[in-house]
Amino acid sequence: MLAYLARRLVQAALILLGVAFVTFALLYILPADPVRQIAGRAATAQTVANIRHQLGLDQPFLVQFWRYLTHLLQGDMGRSYMQKTEVATLIAARMPATLLLMLGAIGCELALGLTMGVIAALKRGTGVDQGLMIVSFVGVSAPQFVVGLLLLYVFAVQLGWFPIGGYGSFRHLVLPSITLGILGAGWYSRMMRSSMIDVLRQDFIRTARAKGLARRRIILRHALPNAILPIIAMIGIDIGVFMGGIVVVESVYGWPGIGQLAFQAIQRVDIPIIMGVTLVSACAIVLGNLLADLIAPFIDPRIKLR
Amino acid sequence: MKHWLASTALALALALPAVPAAAADYTPDPNAKPGGAITVTYKDDVATLDPAIGYDWQNWSMIKALFDRLMDYVPGTTELRPGLAESYDVSPDGTVFTFHLHHGVKFTNGRELTAEDVKYSLDRVTNPKTQSPGAGFFSSIKGYEEVAAGKADSLAGVTVVDPYTVKIELSHPDATILHVMALNFSSVVPKEAVDKWGTDFGHHPVGSGAFMMTDWTIGQHVILEKNPDYWRKGVPYLDKITFEIGQEPIVALLRLQKGEIDIPGDGIPPAKFTEVMKNPDEAKDVVKGQQLATTYVTMNVEMKPFDNVKVRQAVNMAINKDRIIQIINGRAVPANQPLPPEMPGYAKDYKGYAYDPAKAKDLLKEAGLADGFSTELYVMNTDPNPRIAQAIQQDLAQVGIKVAIKSLEQANVIAAGGTPKTAPMIWSGGMAWIADFPDPSDFYGPILGCAGAVQGGWNWSWYCNKELDAEAKAADAMTAPDQQQARNAKWAEIFTKIMADAPWVPIFNEERFTMKSPRMGGADALYVDPVSIPINYDYVYVKE
Numbered sequence: 001m002l003a004y005l006a007r008r009l010v011q012a013a014l015i016l017l018g019v020a021f022v023t024f025a026l027l028y029i030l031p032a033d034p035v036r037q038i039a040g041r042a043a044t045a046q047t048v049a050n051i052r053h054q055l056g057l058d059q060p061f062l063v064q065f066w067r068y069l070t071h072l073l074q075g076d077m078g079r080s081y082m083q084k085t086e087v088a089t090l091i092a093a094r095m096p097a098t099l100l101l102m103l104g105a106i107g108c109e110l111a112l113g114l115t116m117g118v119i120a121a122l123k124r125g126t127g128v129d130q131g132l133m134i135v136s137f138v139g140v141s142a143p144q145f146v147v148g149l150l151l152l153y154v155f156a157v158q159l160g161w162f163p164i165g166g167y168g169s170f171r172h173l174v175l176p177s178i179t180l181g182i183l184g185a186g187w188y189s190r191m192m193r194s195s196m197i198d199v200l201r202q203d204f205i206r207t208a209r210a211k212g213l214a215r216r217r218i219i220l221r222h223a224l225p226n227a228i229l230p231i232i233a234m235i236g237i238d239i240g241v242f243m244g245g246i247v248v249v250e251s252v253y254g255w256p257g258i259g260q261l262a263f264q265a266i267q268r269v270d271i272p273i274i275m276g277v278t279l280v281s282a283c284a285i286v287l288g289n290l291l292a293d294l295i296a297p298f299i300d301p302r303i304k305l306r
Numbered sequence: 307m308k309h310w311l312a313s314t315a316l317a318l319a320l321a322l323p324a325v326p327a328a329a330a331d332y333t334p335d336p337n338a339k340p341g342g343a344i345t346v347t348y349k350d351d352v353a354t355l356d357p358a359i360g361y362d363w364q365n366w367s368m369i370k371a372l373f374d375r376l377m378d379y380v381p382g383t384t385e386l387r388p389g390l391a392e393s394y395d396v397s398p399d400g401t402v403f404t405f406h407l408h409h410g411v412k413f414t415n416g417r418e419l420t421a422e423d424v425k426y427s428l429d430r431v432t433n434p435k436t437q438s439p440g441a442g443f444f445s446s447i448k449g450y451e452e453v454a455a456g457k458a459d460s461l462a463g464v465t466v467v468d469p470y471t472v473k474i475e476l477s478h479p480d481a482t483i484l485h486v487m488a489l490n491f492s493s494v495v496p497k498e499a500v501d502k503w504g505t506d507f508g509h510h511p512v513g514s515g516a517f518m519m520t521d522w523t524i525g526q527h528v529i530l531e532k533n534p535d536y537w538r539k540g541v542p543y544l545d546k547i548t549f550e551i552g553q554e555p556i557v558a559l560l561r562l563q564k565g566e567i568d569i570p571g572d573g574i575p576p577a578k579f580t581e582v583m584k585n586p587d588e589a590k591d592v593v594k595g596q597q598l599a600t601t602y603v604t605m606n607v608e609m610k611p612f613d614n615v616k617v618r619q620a621v622n623m624a625i626n627k628d629r630i631i632q633i634i635n636g637r638a639v640p641a642n643q644p645l646p647p648e649m650p651g652y653a654k655d656y657k658g659y660a661y662d663p664a665k666a667k668d669l670l671k672e673a674g675l676a677d678g679f680s681t682e683l684y685v686m687n688t689d690p691n692p693r694i695a696q697a698i699q700q701d702l703a704q705v706g707i708k709v710a711i712k713s714l715e716q717a718n719v720i721a722a723g724g725t726p727k728t729a730p731m732i733w734s735g736g737m738a739w740i741a742d743f744p745d746p747s748d749f750y751g752p753i754l755g756c757a758g759a760v761q762g763g764w765n766w767s768w769y770c771n772k773e774l775d776a777e778a779k780a781a782d783a784m785t786a787p788d789q790q791q792a793r794n795a796k797w798a799e800i801f802t803k804i805m806a807d808a809p810w811v812p813i814f815n816e817e818r819f820t821m822k823s824p825r826m827g828g829a830d831a832l833y834v835d836p837v838s839i840p841i842n843y844d845y846v847y848v849k850e
Contacts, residue, residue: 031715044442045762046454050434082353084505093524149556157560164564165557166550167526254349254552256525264350 008293012286019282020072020275024065027271034081034269055081068275077279078272080265087276091258095280097167098257101250102242104177106235109184114228116185117192121227122219124197132189139186144245148179148252165254176253180245184238188231195227202226229299236292240285332381332845334540335828342848343546344568344826346840347553347561352528354508355519357493358431358438364571366490367838368549371530371542373493373513376405376424376472377484381838381845382831384598384648384744386484390419390494390514400479400785405487407470411537413496414518421472427494428474429453429460440491443742446480479783481793485743488837516542516844527551530843543847559821563588568823568848571840579635582821595818595834596648598741600641600749603683603698603811604723604732604767611679612730618808620669622659624705627813630697633690637819641812643801644749648836651746651797658805658812666705678706684722684729686736687713695733723766732766738816739764744836746797750778754804769809774800825849 035052052058056067071078077087113136120132155175156164162175199205200223208218246259254260258277265273296303354360357369378389388394391405411419431438432453444450448463463475476483486492499512511519516538517530528549532542550567558570559578574582574592582588605612605621612618627640642658645651670676685695692713699709709731714722716737722729741748752758756775758765777800784793804810820833820840828846835842 032717036717036720038437039439044445044454045760047434047439047441048762050454051437054434054437079505083351084354084356084359084508090524097525152557157564164561164566165553167552250552252554252557254550254554254557256523256552260525260552261351267350268353 005294008290012290015286016279016282017069020069020279021065023275023278024068025061027269027274028061028064030269032269034271037269038081072279077276080273081270082268083270087272090261090273091276091280094256094258094261097255098246098250098259100173101176101180101246101255101257102239104173105181105184105242105245106238108177108181109188109238112178112181112185113188114192114231116189118196118219118224118227120189120193121196121200124193129193133193136186136189139182139189142182144179144183144248145252147182148176148249151175151179152252165252167254167256172253176249176255179252180242180249183245184241188234191231191234192227195230196223199223199227233292233296233299236288236290236295239288243281243284331387335845335847337827337849338543338845338847340543340847341545342543342850343548344544344823344846344848345548345550345566346569346571347550347558347567348571349552349554349558351525351551352522352549355511355522355528356508357490357495357511357513358427358436358440359508360490361439363839367835367840367843368528368530369490369493369511370515370838371517371547371843372511372515372519373490373495374411374419374515374537375488375490375492375494376407377488377492379488379744379837381842382829382835384650384836386488389488390424391487394484396785396787398786400481400783401476403474403476403483404467405472405474407472408537409470411514412535413499413512413514414533414535415496415499415512417496417498419494419496419514420469421466422469423494423496424472425460425464425466426497428464428492430495430500431491432461433459438491440489443486443489443491446476446478446483446486448475448477450477479785481782481785481790482743482745482747483785485745489743517547525552538844542844544843547843562821562823565823568826569840570821573840574819574821576635579637579819588821591822591824593820593822593830593833595820595831596646596836597816597818598646598649598744598836599738600644600646600815601638601738601813602641602644602734603813604729604734605809605811606727606730606766606768607807607809608768609727609730611673611675612681614673615807616669616673617675619659620666620673620705621702621707622808622811623662623666623669624707625698625701625811625813626661628661629701630694631814633693633697634814634816638814638816641815643805643812644754644810645746645797645801646741646815649741649744649746649749651794651801653798653802656798656802656805659808663701663704670705670707675706678708680708680710681730682712683709683731683733684712684714684719685733686716686719688716688736691733691735694735698733724760724762724764726761726768729766733813734766746794746801747778747782750797750800754809767809769804769807771804771807774803 035048035057039048039051056064079086080090116132116136120129123129152164152175156162162171166172205218205223208222246257247263250257250259251263258280261273262277348364350364352365353362355365355369355372357373360366360369374390376389376391378387379385380387390407390411392408394403394405396403407421413419430436432441432444432450434454434456447461449458449461452458453461465473467473493513496512500507503510509522516533516536518533519528520531521529530547532545555570555572555575558567559575561567562570605618607613631638631640643653643656683695683698685691695711699711702709719732720737723732739749739753752764754765754769755778756770759768759770781793781796818834822833825848826846827849832842832846
């Protein structure tokens with residue numbers, strides 16, 4: 001187990017190094033010049049050269065990357081070009097909002113996905129089943145900014161049930177969570193449906209039925225806990241999916257998380273922030289996957305960690 | 307023209323008694339009443355509130371409200387008025403400006419603001435370590451070169467005469483220095499606060515302005531509250547301004563319609579513009595104003611066939627500006643010269659080149675290009691610029707000029723423009739020249755003078771007329787208050803001469819539209835203030 005963990009952690013470090021290198025290289029070859037952005041158009045050639053030198057952007061690519069890496073290993077993510085603030089501070093200030101949104105999205109995808117999946121499994125082959133599967137299909141395929149704006153327009157502007165974007169209360173959390181969670185809900189409903197159908201075919205369910213247990217009790221006490229386990233193991237992987245979604249969802253709803261920070265930094269070519277958010281997201285994805293793998297044997301003893 | 311320093315013109319020149327502060331000022335709105343709070347929304351986080359660094363639409367007016375400068379503008383106009391300096395003197399040769407400070411002005415940390423702080427702030431903004439995008443504005447101050455090169459820590463030309471007097475010596479006469487002293491970059495900051503916060507001063511600003519920042523929650527809001535000890539009596543009216551961050555413009559508009567916010571800081575989203583303007587209930591809350599900006603097409607005079615003035619004039623006549631303005635929902639007025647209409651020095655009587663394709667063809671024939679020619683038009687690749695380039699392409703095809711459109715990332719267009727003999731034509735949309743301060747010289751040197759016609763410069767037509775350069779220098783040497791009318795007339799003449807050479811096709815001057823909630827009060831001019839965008843926070847008020 002420990003050897004497995006050590007190996008996975010080394011792998012994780014290599015993945016993060018790769019992510020850092022690729023992101024850094026992409027930002028390096030980008031045609032936009034961050035120094036011009038900082039210097040403004042009134043700047044003389046001397047000012048531009050001076051800022052470029054102070055930021056070390058006149059160095060060769062590998063030198064720049066090495067310096068970024070050594071600072072990073074000392075826990076220094078650098079300072080924002082535009083805001084001059086420590087990137088770590090900016091990310092830390094926005095992290096709680098993103099975590100809250102993820103929690104909301106997990107809650108939403110489980111509630112929606114599992115309910116839909118169970119109902120579809122029980123009504124297998126009927127119109128209800130087909131209808132729910134179409135909904136899940138739409139949920140998986142609809143672009144998040146479309147879903148976001150649609151929900152915002154219907155439930156916040158027209159019906160006035162929720163605030164129009166913003167942050168601070170449970171009511172603010174509902175629409176962004178649904179928007180972010182609807183994709184996972186779509187997946188989960190399909191997985192839950194097939195998992196439930198599998199379980200309902202098992203012998204112990206037939207036994208339970210033969211004992212004369214109530215249908216309600218069979219489903220809730222015997223079938224559901226068994227069907228739900230493989231799905232719980234997937235939550236870790238969801239974190240990666242969310243990391244892609246938060247950039248869009250946070251921008252649509254004005255949610256002050258790291259996705260919004262990344263979006264704004266990209267517009268301003270603020271390289272230290274883009275690097276920081278990318279690495280934090282990559283960390284979250286790697287750890288999420290690791291967590292999913294570690295949980296798996298507890299849920300299904302047939303899985304062995306090697 | 308009539309605005310520029312009309313105030314200081316009142317003071318007699320040369321003998322130069324100190325210019326009285328009351329010479330030109332704002333007449334307070336009799337209906338204004340103190341109190342109330344407003345909410346302004348923005349999409350992007352505030353980058354910084356450090357006046358030496360902040361240089362975007364969003365933080366410009368916030369910084370204006372938080373800090374003071376030696377000079378200021380009469381609210382809603384481009385007219386200079388004294389700020390922290392209650393008066394100033396100019397030496398007869400126009401190279402020494404002595405500013406006399408108000409007594410008893412306090413930073414919001416309670417300490418009195420003195421001449422030392424003015425000097426410290428100017429030294430700080432020009433110091434290369436500060437990385438101020440505005441450092442170049444101070445290049446006419448003596449000792450700037452040494453500070454910029456890192457050889458000195460302090461501007462030799464700025465001296466503290468006594469705690470309430472600061473003297474600024476220039477290396478050559480420069481009439482624009484008063485405007486420079488009104489720029490945000492000249493804001494006076496307390497050394498102790500800068501030392502305490504270091505590079506985070508931008509998140510913990512301390513100034514002497516009408517408002518002070520009381521809270522900044524990253525990504526959520528910035529709150530400014532009234533400075534109760536503000537030295538200008540009676541203002542500001544508002545107790546509190548909340549800037550809510552992270553609101554898409556379209557969401558901000560919806561919230562304004564529901565009465566939840568007062569000013570959508572990013573303006574009316576283009577997709578909704580026509581809808582809003584067609585609805586009388588909403589259109590009444592939209593204030594329209596000019597922007598000190600011109601958008602244009604440059605023609606590289608070093609490249610054939612644009613080295614021929616007839617060809618450049620023909621292009622001027624061949625482009626239908628009204629049709630281009632339709633592409634941007636009519637949010638602009640056609641331009642006929644480099645200066646925007648609100649700028650002092652704008653030649654009101656100059657008519658420019660009328661749209662006349664037939665005459666354009668004749669001119670091309672005279673230039674020996676009866677069959678037209680092929681060329682390239684560089685354009686920034688974000689909407690609506692490529693669509694505008696297509697309109698120009700169609701117009702020029704009518705007179706036989708075949709234009710290939712090169713639609714590129716902004717940085718690449720700027721780089722091509724600043725490289726010799728690379729871009730024959732450039733559409734400046736998305737990179738248009740917007741005035742930093744309301745003075746005509748800002749529209750000459752960098753974009754039409756020889757100084758800008760260098761590698762990496764902004765003079766994309768590479769037009770360099772030595773005679774005009776000399777005339778421009780002479781105009782800027784006219785620093786005495788009573789010379790300002792003549793100076794503006796001189797500038798009008800310079801720009802008219804440029805148009806005779808036609809290195810540009812001036813296309814339009816964009817207009818600004820600020821939408822506000824019905825409860826907002828104050829003159830319309832405050833909502834399209836030429837120097838405080840979107841609004842002048844110090845003077846607006848709420849009605850209820």
